[in-house]
Amino acid sequence: MPRMWWVVGVVVLAAIFSAYLGWTAQRVERLHTRARSAERALDAHLLRRAAAAAVVAERRESVELYSAARLALDAEPGERETAENDLTRQLQAVTLDPADPAVRTLAATSRRVVLARQVHTDLVRDALSARRRVFVRLFRLARRYPRPQYFDIVEPSLPALPLARAVPTPASPAEGALPAQAV
Amino acid sequence: MRIGIVSPYSFDVPGGVQNHIMDLSEALLELGHEVSVLAPADDDAGLPEYVVPAGRAVPLPYNGSVARISFGPVSTARVRRWLRRGEFDVLHVHEPFTPSLTFLAVLSARGPVVATFHTAMTRSRALSAAQNFLQPAMEKITARIAVSELARKVQVEHLGGGAVEIPNGVAVRKFASAVPLPGWPGDGGAIGFLGRFTEPRKGFPLLRTAFVSLARERPGLRMLVAGPGDRDELYDDIPKELHDRVEFLGLVSEADKARMLRSVDVYVAPNTGGESFGMILTEAMAAGAAIAASDLDAFRRVLDGGRAGALFPNGDQAALTRLLGELLDDPARRTDLSSCARAAVGAFDWPSVANRVLEVYATAIEATDGRVFDDEWS
Numbered sequence: 205m206p207r208m209w210w211v212v213g214v215v216v217l218a219a220i221f222s223a224y225l226g227w228t229a230q231r232v233e234r235l236h237t238r239a240r241s242a243e244r245a246l247d248a249h250l251l252r253r254a255a256a257a258a259v260v261a262e263r264r265e266s267v268e269l270y271s272a273a274r275l276a277l278d279a280e281p282g283e284r285e286t287a288e289n290d291l292t293r294q295l296q297a298v299t300l301d302p303a304d305p306a307v308r309t310l311a312a313t314s315r316r317v318v319l320a321r322q323v324h325t326d327l328v329r330d331a332l333s334a335r336r337r338v339f340v341r342l343f344r345l346a347r348r349y350p351r352p353q354y355f356d357i358v359e360p361s362l363p364a365l366p367l368a369r370a371v372p373t374p375a376s377p378a379e380g381a382l383p384a385q386a387v
Numbered sequence: 388m389r390i391g392i393v394s395p396y397s398f399d400v401p402g403g404v405q406n407h408i409m410d411l412s413e414a415l416l417e418l419g420h421e422v423s424v425l426a427p428a429d430d431d432a433g434l435p436e437y438v439v440p441a442g443r444a445v446p447l448p449y450n451g452s453v454a455r456i457s458f459g460p461v462s463t464a465r466v467r468r469w470l471r472r473g474e475f476d477v478l479h480v481h482e483p484f485t486p487s488l489t490f491l492a493v494l495s496a497r498g499p500v501v502a503t504f505h506t507a508m509t510r511s512r513a514l515s516a517a518q519n520f521l522q523p524a525m526e527k528i529t530a531r532i533a534v535s536e537l538a539r540k541v542q543v544e545h546l547g548g549g550a551v552e553i554p555n556g557v558a559v560r561k562f563a564s565a566v567p568l569p570g571w572p573g574d575g576g577a578i579g580f581l582g583r584f585t586e587p588r589k590g591f592p593l594l595r596t597a598f599v600s601l602a603r604e605r606p607g608l609r610m611l612v613a614g615p616g617d618r619d620e621l622y623d624d625i626p627k628e629l630h631d632r633v634e635f636l637g638l639v640s641e642a643d644k645a646r647m648l649r650s651v652d653v654y655v656a657p658n659t660g661g662e663s664f665g666m667i668l669t670e671a672m673a674a675g676a677a678i679a680a681s682d683l684d685a686f687r688r689v690l691d692g693g694r695a696g697a698l699f700p701n702g703d704q705a706a707l708t709r710l711l712g713e714l715l716d717d718p719a720r721r722t723d724l725s726s727c728a729r730a731a732v733g734a735f736d737w738p739s740v741a742n743r744v745l746e747v748y749a750t751a752i753e754a755t756d757g758r759v760f761d762d763e764w765s
Binding site: 231234235238241242244245248315316318319320322323324325326327329330333334 | 522531743746747753756
């Protein structure tokens with residue numbers, strides 16, 4: 205009865221294939237949900253960084269830094285990346301006093317922006333690569349989710365992290381003098 | 388925060404990854420978090436109470452070393468049960484792409500997963516080839532940490548995806564306050580080596596030859612060696628008349644390691660490759676030993692470009708001998724190196740490392756379920 209085996213074979217294959225499709229659909233959903241969550245988190249941390257920068261700017265009475273922070277806070281979606289890059293550049297240019305609590309908050313929020321950006325980029329890439337898979341395109345498994353977008357900003361880390369520098373220097377006075385002035 | 392940590396290697400055998408996990412867990416516990424560590428181990432082994440054993444470990448040669456790991460259906464069941472019972476806010480896996488508990492945990496994980504990469508494998512063609520197969524597991528990892536720049540590079544180039552670089556921590560207090568072994572370092576000068584002296588990449592033969600030629604000119608010079616290995620194998624290659632000037636401690640506990648590092652004038656790291664970070668160097672720095680190390684990229688970075696420890700060209704036997712002679716003759720230079728080392732090691736202390744890891748946890752949680760945390764975790 206070769207015909208019956210054919211039928212069994214086709215049924216089994218169809219079952220395996222639909223299980224695979226179900227599993228893939230789950231992956232696609234998970235990746236898109238995560239990319240969306242990461243985007244919200246990045247947005248929140250960028251706002252926090254801008255707010256912290258505005259506080260520091262007010263204390264230092266630095267007009268340039270303050271306006272960069274305001275622009276980042278108020279930016280329209282299309283101009284956001286440029287505004288955040290400007291703020292990063294401003295922050296990297298100023299010398300920060302590690303003893304000031306507002307500066308410590310700013311350093312902490314900046315670190316979180318670095319992490320959030322990195323995770324967001326990774327998750328968007330994962331989601332986009334899932335969208336490119338043959339079966340995902342063929343069966344339009346990603347049609348319910350908007351296409352995740354990269355948030356294209358320069359590496360937002362502050363190079364001379366005042367906290368990290370302030371701790372280790374004071375042991376040998378001869379060596380310690382130079383870096384202390386540099387900070 | 389409820390944190391679940393998975394170790395690929397057994398705690399029966401000391402190793403960089405295992406120590407990293409224990410120190411991180413203790414620092415996190417001290418900061419007030421709940422921590423559970425799943426590790427391959429026999430049930431009755433004497434483990435810290437935050438460690439959950441996942442069954443017997445089997446030795447497996449991996450990346451040039453021998454790792455003790457567990458893998459298979461029994462382990463899978465235990466991993467699943469541990470995950471279900473733990474209800475962790477975040478799962479932190481180490482070396483996720485070793486065939487081990489860690490990989491099983493990643494596959495079974497549902498929530499946020501943070502992965503730490505320790506090894507800098509320079510040739511990982513196998514890993515690149517397996518990338519398609521690994522993709523579903525990779526996707527489960529939300530945030531990645533690399534313990535060194537090299538480990539980060541490997542992660543970025545071979546697996547795709549970025550990684551945050553957070554160096555290993557060192558329990559500075561523990562090392563700085565250790566008491567030297569009785570009779571050490573003594574007046575004639577003492578040099579130390581810690582590691583698997585039979586493993587070629589650790590470079591012990593270089594140090595052995597240097598010691599033999601130095602010891603002939605300096606009647607008081609002694610050497611302290613610690614690490615896994617056979618006593619006879621160590622002494623066989625050392626001339627008989629020098630045997631009483633070499634002390635072999637065998638495999639040492641963490642506490643004895645700190646004492647050992649406090650017992651020498653110069654700590655030598657003659658490694659010829661394969662080191663991604665140089666954990667032992669930060670420990671020697673914390674103990675206040677003057678350091679002579681080969682100029683591997685990883686060592687150069689840890690030693691602040693050579694200020695916190697003297698560097699010699701990798702594999703250069705004559706240069707090592709010369710450098711050791713200079714250091715032994717110059718106590719002022721040793722003091723200078725050691726005080727620079729103590730200053731530089733502050734950046735590697737565990738509490739500061741644990742806080743940075745917590746920031747990564749928070750980021751991973753935020754990216755998984757959309758919660759955004761209000762403040763720093765502290």
